[in-house]
Amino acid sequence: MACVLIFGRLFPFSHRLRGTSICLLSLFLSFVCYCALFPGGVVMQKSGDPTPSCVQAGRAKLRLQKPLSCLFPLDARKSSAADEASQPQTDQRRPAAAHTVRDNTPSPPMSHLKFGNKKLPNAIIVGVKKGGTRAVLEFIRIHPDVRAAGTETHFFDRNYDRGLEWYRGLMPRTLESQITMEKTPSYFVTKETPHRISAMSQETKLIVVVRDPVTRAISDYTQTLSKAPDLPSFQDLAFRNQTLGIVDMSWNAIRIGLYALHLENWLRYFPLTQIHFVSGERLITDPAGELARVQDFLGLKRIVTDKHFYFNRTKGFPCLKKPESSGSPRCLGKSKGRTHVQIDRDAIEQLRDFYRPYNVKFYEMSLSLSQHSLNPQDLQVEGVHVVRPLPPRWPPCRHFSAAAHFSSFLSMQSEEDQSCLDQSWKTEEGQMGWTHQAQPGVIGGLLSKLLRTTNLGIHQSNDVRGQDIRQTKENVEAESIASLFRASDGKRSAKKRLLLLLLNGSRLSR
Numbered sequence: 281m282a283c284v285l286i287f288g289r290l291f292p293f294s295h296r297l298r299g300t301s302i303c304l305l306s307l308f309l310s311f312v313c314y315c316a317l318f319p320g321g322v323v324m325q326k327s328g329d330p331t332p333s334c335v336q337a338g339r340a341k342l343r344l345q346k347p348l349s350c351l352f353p354l355d356a357r358k359s360s361a362a363d364e365a366s367q368p369q370t371d372q373r374r375p376a377a378a379h380t381v382r383d384n385t386p387s388p389p390m391s392h393l394k395f396g397n398k399k400l401p402n403a404i405i406v407g408v409k410k411g412g413t414r415a416v417l418e419f420i421r422i423h424p425d426v427r428a429a430g431t432e433t434h435f436f437d438r439n440y441d442r443g444l445e446w447y448r449g450l451m452p453r454t455l456e457s458q459i460t461m462e463k464t465p466s467y468f469v470t471k472e473t474p475h476r477i478s479a480m481s482q483e484t485k486l487i488v489v490v491r492d493p494v495t496r497a498i499s500d501y502t503q504t505l506s507k508a509p510d511l512p513s514f515q516d517l518a519f520r521n522q523t524l525g526i527v528d529m530s531w532n533a534i535r536i537g538l539y540a541l542h543l544e545n546w547l548r549y550f551p552l553t554q555i556h557f558v559s560g561e562r563l564i565t566d567p568a569g570e571l572a573r574v575q576d577f578l579g580l581k582r583i584v585t586d587k588h589f590y591f592n593r594t595k596g597f598p599c600l601k602k603p604e605s606s607g608s609p610r611c612l613g614k615s616k617g618r619t620h621v622q623i624d625r626d627a628i629e630q631l632r633d634f635y636r637p638y639n640v641k642f643y644e645m646s647l648s649l650s651q652h653s654l655n656p657q658d659l660q661v662e663g664v665h666v667v668r669p670l671p672p673r674w675p676p677c678r679h680f681s682a683a684a685h686f687s688s689f690l691s692m693q694s695e696e697d698q699s700c701l702d703q704s705w706k707t708e709e710g711q712m713g714w715t716h717q718a719q720p721g722v723i724g725g726l727l728s729k730l731l732r733t734t735n736l737g738i739h740q741s742n743d744v745r746g747q748d749i750r751q752t753k754e755n756v757e758a759e760s761i762a763s764l765f766r767a768s769d770g771k772r773s774a775k776k777r778l779l780l781l782l783l784n785g786s787r788l789s790r
């Protein structure tokens with residue numbers, strides 16, 4: 281209209297022209313004005329890019345120079361996405377790099393430098409339900425090199441039919457230097473999942489947050505009860521016959537805690553080195569320590585440290601501190617850290633007994649499949665040979681003063697012994713085990729059982745029984761183990777029953 285008015289003033293004779301001609305002329309002039317204001321067809325560019333800055337720019341329509349990312353984003357994504365989709369999902373041998381979505385367009389648009397691409401995850405928190413998976417994800421994603429899908433995708437268990445492109449679409453954009461993560465705790469117990477993840481990429485890193493399976497079951501039950509108040513009692517569901525101590529293994533809350541059985545399935549598709557176990561308990565008492573190990577495992581610089589956490593007394597859990605720039609301190613939501621339903625002591629003890637062999641097996645599996653190995657003769661103890669040491673990240677050296685003691689008894693002097701002492705020993709047919717620094721009472725209980733069954737003539741001392749070994753009795757414990765070995769010298773059958781797992785303070789065997 282402005283153009284028409286100007287036109288009228290500039291050309292007073294225009295009234296003589298016919299109405300239609302004026303209309304056409306003003307339309308033309310309007311178009312010229314419009315082009316001058318919004319050059320290059322910028323406004324018409326429909327990026328479809330959901331990044332906030334693009335959306336904003338699109339709304340404003342006044343920015344003369346939109347970021348390049350808003351001009352080019354889809355083409356590149358489409359081409360790389362199509363490449364990925366054309367890969368058969370059953371191709372298990374596909375090299376790992378193939379799962380990283382790369383831009384294959386001839387000249388990569390600048391947008392990727394700023395916003396990156398959606399990639400299939402490099403690392404997945406696969407379990408366990410109620411183990412502390414949300415905490416691990418929320419804590420690790422404050423690392424600048426990590427980006428994560430906010431919600432559980434359930435791709436590999438419930439949505440697999442939707443295909444990898446659907447899955448990729450749920451991922452955040454990442455730069456080349458960043459890793460993509462997601463968490464879906466049900467993966468750990470879904471039979472098809474390991475195979476499916478390995479079909480996506482055999483190099484996917486897996487994180488499993490484990491927690492004492494009894495506490496886990498109670499947490500699980502508490503959650504279900506909060507949604508279904510009419511639920512039968514915990515005992516009714518957990519036992520087929522509580523008097524006889526027959527546990528109902530078909531109840532999901534019980535079944536999930538059979539970690540050894542589920543791990544067996546994963547180890548058919550992934551080497552143990554690609555699986556990292558986080559202690560759900562230590563995640564609460566020492567989140568920075570657990571996160572340090574997670575960062576090591578993911579090959580990340582240790583950026584998330586104790587500086588990022590504080591203990592929130594009201595919540596009773598560690599929370600994330602307020603970031604320097606802005607925002608408020610962040611605790612996990614109300615569904616994390618609920619007060620558990622009270623379960624009677626007997627039922628808990630019965631369940632602990634039930635889980636114990638599975639826990640021992642779980643440790644045994646995780647040890648025996650570790651990377652490094654020592655020579656059996658290093659041990660100089662007949663009938664006892666080294667299984668394999670754990671990778672250095674597990675356990676941390678600082679917890680191993682007792683191991684040092686034990687090692688000197690066995691005359692083990694290798695560098696590895698001195699630096700970390702994360703070895704394990706077992707007999708040829710190791711059937712029994714205990715964790716070195718388990719919760720008070722565990723070592724005592726297992727050791728006394730061992731003493732009874734092996735009849736080695738060593739008596740359980742008060743020091744061994746139920747003291748806080750981790751804090752104060754490490755050396756006593758090591759001495760007891762050492763003397764047990766000494767006494768078992770020559771008694772092959774007795775030694776065959778020994779499985780010594782020198783682990784750090786995991787509380788799984790509680």
Ligand SMILES: Nc1ncnc2c1ncn2[C@@H]1O[C@H](COP(=O)(O)OS(=O)(=O)O)[C@@H](OP(=O)(O)O)[C@H]1O
Pocket residue numbers: 408409410411412413414415465499500560563564597598599611612615616617618
């Ligand atoms: N920092 C922090 N804040 C709150 N809660 C924490 C934290 N660290 C670990 N946990 C424990 O995480 C438990 C919930 O586990 P998940 O996140 O794996 O649950 S879920 O499977 O996703 O539902 C949750 O279990 P409950 O205590 O039974 O609610 C917590 O014990």
